Each structure stands twice: as structure tokens, then as C-alpha cells.
Amino acid sequence: MVEANSRVLDVGCGDGALLRLLAEEKGVDARGIELSQRGVNDCVAQGLSVIQGDADTDLGAYPDDSFDYVILSQTLQATRHPRAVLEDMLRIGRRAIVSFPNFGHWRIRAQIAFGGHMPVTQNLSLPWYETPNIHFCTIQDFTELVRTIGARIERGVALDRFGKPLAYSAPWIWNLFGEQGVFLLTRKF
Amino acid sequence: MPLTRAHGGVSSPKKNGLREVDAPQSLVAHFSADRALQMDAGGRLDQWTIAYQTYGALNADKSNAVLVCHALTADQHVANEHPITGKPGWWTTMVGPGRPIDTDRYFVICSNVVGGCMGTTGPASLNPATGRPYGLDLPIVTIRDMVRAQAMLIDHLGVDDLFCVIGGSMGGMQVLQWVASYPERIFAAMPIATAPKHSSQNIAFHEVGRQAVMADPDWREGRYLEEGVVPTKGLAVARMAAHITYLSDDALQSKFGRKLQDRTKPAFSFDAEFEIESYLRHQGLSFVDRFDANSYLYMTRACDYFDLAADYDGSLARAFKGAKARFCVVSFNSDWLYPTSASRAIVHALNAGGASVSFVDIETDRGHDAFLLNVPEFIATSRGFLDSAARARGLPPAKLRAKP
Numbered sequence: 208m209v210e211a212n213s214r215v216l217d218v219g220c221g222d223g224a225l226l227r228l229l230a231e232e233k234g235v236d237a238r239g240i241e242l243s244q245r246g247v248n249d250c251v252a253q254g255l256s257v258i259q260g261d262a263d264t265d266l267g268a269y270p271d272d273s274f275d276y277v278i279l280s281q282t283l284q285a286t287r288h289p290r291a292v293l294e295d296m297l298r299i300g301r302r303a304i305v306s307f308p309n310f311g312h313w314r315i316r317a318q319i320a321f322g323g324h325m326p327v328t329q330n331l332s333l334p335w336y337e338t339p340n341i342h343f344c345t346i347q348d349f350t351e352l353v354r355t356i357g358a359r360i361e362r363g364v365a366l367d368r369f370g371k372p373l374a375y376s377a378p379w380i381w382n383l384f385g386e387q388g389v390f391l392l393t394r395k396f
Numbered sequence: 397m398p399l400t401r402a403h404g405g406v407s408s409p410k411k412n413g414l415r416e417v418d419a420p421q422s423l424v425a426h427f428s429a430d431r432a433l434q435m436d437a438g439g440r441l442d443q444w445t446i447a448y449q450t451y452g453a454l455n456a457d458k459s460n461a462v463l464v465c466h467a468l469t470a471d472q473h474v475a476n477e478h479p480i481t482g483k484p485g486w487w488t489t490m491v492g493p494g495r496p497i498d499t500d501r502y503f504v505i506c507s508n509v510v511g512g513c514m515g516t517t518g519p520a521s522l523n524p525a526t527g528r529p530y531g532l533d534l535p536i537v538t539i540r541d542m543v544r545a546q547a548m549l550i551d552h553l554g555v556d557d558l559f560c561v562i563g564g565s566m567g568g569m570q571v572l573q574w575v576a577s578y579p580e581r582i583f584a585a586m587p588i589a590t591a592p593k594h595s596s597q598n599i600a601f602h603e604v605g606r607q608a609v610m611a612d613p614d615w616r617e618g619r620y621l622e623e624g625v626v627p628t629k630g631l632a633v634a635r636m637a638a639h640i641t642y643l644s645d646d647a648l649q650s651k652f653g654r655k656l657q658d659r660t661k662p663a664f665s666f667d668a669e670f671e672i673e674s675y676l677r678h679q680g681l682s683f684v685d686r687f688d689a690n691s692y693l694y695m696t697r698a699c700d701y702f703d704l705a706a707d708y709d710g711s712l713a714r715a716f717k718g719a720k721a722r723f724c725v726v727s728f729n730s731d732w733l734y735p736t737s738a739s740r741a742i743v744h745a746l747n748a749g750g751a752s753v754s755f756v757d758i759e760t761d762r763g764h765d766a767f768l769l770n771v772p773e774f775i776a777t778s779r780g781f782l783d784s785a786a787r788a789r790g791l792p793p794a795k796l797r798a799k800p
Contacts, residue, residue, distance in 0.1 A: 256753055257754050257755075
């Protein structure tokens with residue numbers, strides 16, 4: 208999804224593995240934001256430019272159009288203000304790439320409907336009182352939010368639990384059988 | 397009980413640290429009228445001196461020079477035994493063979509700032525116009541004056557651009573000023589535990605210190621050197637107050653708590669009953685042996701006037717507009733003197749200009765002084781940043797050395 212030699216901000220970049228890959232393979236000017244001190248240290252030692260911070264507090268300081276891509280991987284559901292984060296991503300970047308766990312997956316629905324408890328899955332392994340994920344959404348919820356903020360989905364894909372794209376791409380199939388959604392967004396304006 | 401020495405009286409200024417003013421035990425560069433130092437406060441120094449130390453060797457490309465900028469009361473003796481106190485250099489955790497600022501790889505320069513008292517021209521130096529110490533006749537010194545002088549020293553040493561400028565606290569302010577004043581001369585910059593401007597609270601603490609000095613009857617309107625006295629009590633109190641701001645509440649609590657000094661029950665007196673009192677008195681009294689009271693006034697004032705954005709229409713981002721260096725900004729989460737939010741403001745302003753910037757907020761209970769201490773996460777960050785910058789600069793890798 209990322210073009211060569213572009214400017215990329217990876218929000219929640221962990222140990223910088225993706226940034227390094229993008230820098231080495233695609234000549235990308237790679238920047239990151241990471242919450243953990245250990246992650247930042249790993250990145251800094253590799254020569255990556257990474258600041259310690261989070262999506263809620265640090266995106267606001269970047270000027271408009273600072274990046275070609277802003278990536279938010281498996282983090283949207285853990286932000287305090289997902290809508291503001293998404294809007295900021297599309298303000299500072301021409302495109303946003305967002306991936307998140309789909310809370311509409313049939314296994315999750317089944318756990319709530321039949322088990323009567325908050326779901327615990329392989330991807331979402333912590334119980335409700337310990338999880339950092341405070342804003343779960345389904346793929347359908349997400350696409351509605353994208354519409355609400357006036358953005359456009361340029362590409363989208365739902366992944367199964369092995370990280371492979373689903374064979375069928377009807378929205379209701381994604382929402383029911385996708386473990387994760389990955390979307391490339393652009394501004395409409 | 398008032399603050400007094402346990403043994404003996406006050407030593408004379410020439411017997412103690414002030415001998416370093418005229419005859420520093422370090423390298424010295426003298427400048428004269430053709431290279432006068434213009435001062436922000438107006439006027440210029442026609443005859444002036446800068447005392448400095450270097451470690452390691454400049455490579456053939458002159459691409460491995462590191463400038464270390466010192467804090468309020470430190471000096472050029474960053475990695476060697478201090479000529480007055482006999483203690484190790486003030487940053488041996490960071491500077492030395494195999495340290496993050498590796499003296500086997502880099503040519504490290506550290507100079508005493510203008511207004512200091514360790515050999516660079518300051519208020520205790522002789523004013524060539526009068527033959528007496530400057531005292532308060534020295535123009536007020538700014539951070540920018542300090543940096544202008546450093547740039548002239550670098551020129552004098554034949555170094556065009558610096559691989560890295562690094563410093564903590566007031567040293568960090570100098571790093572930021574370097575970025576604003578000489579962006580094309582810096583490859584990497586590390587401002588540590590610092591702020592883009594002095595806050596009202598910062599100024600307030602400094603003013604308490606200055607008033608303590610000036611309230612000492614031995615200060616003599618700043619002319620104490622000629623009168624053969626030293627305002628030791630005022631300076632010691634200033635240092636005591638300042639020292640509290642360098643430590644965190646938690647660190648004080650865990651180190652001293654409410655423990656009593658040499659006794660089990662309170663004696664109900666004004667002696668130094670608590671350990672923390674005794675510790676602070678020691679800090680105050682040992683400080684006066686190595687530092688000039690007027691110099692303390694000048695150093696604190698320089699910080700107070702520091703407001704980098706003010707020189708650029710109030711926009712810090714504009715101050716960093718020309719920045720080409722890669723940055724590593726470091727704060728410490730228990731530092732309430734120059735808190736994390738101040739470093740974050742620096743980071744945001746650098747990001748606004750698209751600079752290449754990393755930022756780490758180190759978790760520690762050691763307060764502002766953490767940058768001088770052996771805080772492993774901080775050392776690791778510094779090493780990682782400098783090593784990667786050295787690779788990007790094309791400097792050869794560090795020597796292999798056995799782990800200690």
C-alpha cells in the first residue's frame with residue numbers, strides 16, 4: 208500500500224520493524240511514535256526517528272500534509288478519541304492506513320450472545336478489566352465513521368485469523384468473518 | 397544555628413577555586429580586539445579568554461568533533477579530575493573511552509561558558525580597562541553569547557562543523573541555541589533535561605538564589621574580591637535552595653526521609669537535626685570552594701533571559717526552521733525543574749519543521765540531576781542515538797573492547 212520514497216509516520220511503531228523495512232526496501236523517510244520506552248530505545252539505536260508519545264496527544268502538533276502516509280496498526284481501539292485521531296491522521300497525512308480487530312467477527316458475537324461474557328480471543332487475549340482496548344468497533348462501524356468524517360476508502364481488505372485476505376468481499380462477509388480490517392483512506396476534500 | 401563550617405574559617409579567594417579564574421589548569425584560547433565578542437546586552441569584550449578541554453583526536457576529515465555544553469555550575473572538566481575538588485569529571489558516565497561519547501572515536505570539546513569562573517572571561521576576571529575584577533561591570537551574559545563564543549572557539553580549533561552538540565539543563569539550552577544560530581554547522585544534536593525558555597517558576601527559584609547572595613554583607617555590591625572577603629553564606633544558601641530543585645520529592649524521601657543526623661531523638665534545636673539538612677548544608681558549603689558568587693548571578697540570569705521563541709516572533713518552530721541535524725531530545729519523568737512538557741514542546745516545534753527527531757522520556761525517580769547520573773536507560777538511548785548518527789556520518793565503528 209506504500210509507495211517508494213514517500214514520507215511515512217507509523218503511530219505505535221513498536222520496535223520499528225515496519226519502519227526499518229519501509230526505509231530499507233522502499234527508501235521511505237520513516238518516522239514513528241511509540242509509547243514504550245523500550246520500543247523507542249530500540250528504534251533510536253537503529254537510527255530511526257521515533258518520539259515517545261501516543262496518538263491522542265502527539266498527532267495534533269504536526270502541521271498539515273507532513274506525510275504521504277500515516278499508519279495506525281492495531282491501535283485505533285486503544286485510543287481515547289478514535290474519531291479525532293482518524294481526522295488528525297488524514298490532516299497530517301495525504302493517506303491513512305488503519306488496521307484494527309473486527310468486533311463483529313462471528314466468534315466474538317457468539318461469545319457475547321451465548322457465553323454472556325466479554326470476548327477473549329487469540330488476538331484479544333486480555334480480560335475486560337485489563338485490556339487497553341477501550342473503543343472496539345466492527346468493520347461496519349469503522350466504515351460508517353470514515354463516511355462521517357468525510358474520508359474515502361481507497362482500498363480495504365478483511366483478514367482471517369491467519370492474516371490472509373478473505374476470499375469473498377461482500378461487506379457483510381467481512382463484518383462476520385474478518386478477524387481484522389485493513390483500510391487505506393484518503394481525504395475527499 | 398547559622399550556616400558555618402565545621403572546622404576553620406573561610407579560606408581566601410585566591411587559595412580556593414578562584415585561582416582557576418586567572419590561571420586555569422586547562423587549555424586556553426585568548427581573543428583580542430580583531431575577534432571581539434559581541435554581547436547581546438550591548439557592548440563587547442575586546443580582550444577575552446575561553447578555557448576548554450579536549451579529549452580524543454580530530455580525524456583527518458574533521459568530521460568527528462563533539463561539543464559538550466555544560467550546565468549552570470559545571471565547567472570544562474567533563475572527563476578529567478577536577479583541579480579544585482579532585483573529584484572525577486562531571487560527566488564520566490557519558491564521556492570517556494567506550495562511553496556513549498566515546499573519546500576513542502570522537503574529538504570531544506568542552507569549554508567553560510562566558511560568565512563562568514574556571515578560566516573563561518567572567519565577573520571574577522580582570523577587566524583590562526580598569527585592572528580590577530569586572531564584578532558587575534561585565535555585561536549580562538546570555539545563552540546566545542555563550543554559544544557565539546563557543547562557535548569562535550570551534551573556528552579557532554579549525555573545526556567547521558560539529559558531529560554532535562550535546563548538553564543537559566543550561567547545556568541543553570546552548571544546544572537549542574546552536575541549532576537556531578548555526579544550523580548548518582551541526583550534524584546531530586542532543587538537548588537533555590532542558591527547556592526552550594525559562595518558566596516563571598524557574599526565574600523565581602533563581603531570584604531567591606541571587607537575593608541570598610546579594611543579602612550577604614560580604615557581597616559588597618559585587619566588589620568582594622577587592623575587599624578580600626567572599627559572600628560564602630549567601631552563596632551556600634543559594635546553592636541549598638537550588639539543589640532541592642535538582643532532586644525529586646520521591647528521591648529525597650527514599651534517601652533521607654525524616655531520618656535524624658547522628659541521633660535517635662530530636663534535640664529540639666535549630667542544629668542540622670535532620671539528615672536532609674545536614675546534606676544540604678554540605679552541598680552549600682562545598683559549592684563555595686569552587687564557585688564565584690558573581691558568576692552564579694550571571695549564570696542564573698543567562699538562563700532567566702533564555703526564551704528561544706521570543707527571538708523568532710514567538711514561534712519555536714521558526715527558530716528551528718533551518719535545522720538540518722538529527723535530534724534526540726531526552727527528558728526525565730521526575731524532573732520538575734525542566735519537566736517533560738518542556739521537552740515535548742521542543743519536539744513538537746522540531747516536528748513542525750519536519751526535522752528528524754527522536755524523543756525519550758526516561759522513567760526515573762532521580763529528578764533533574766538524572767542526566768548526570770548513571771541511569772541505564774538514558775545511557776542506552778544516548779549510545780544508540782550517537783552510534784547510529786556516527787554510522788550515518790560515515791565514522792568508523794567503535795573499537796571492540798572487553799565488557800567490564
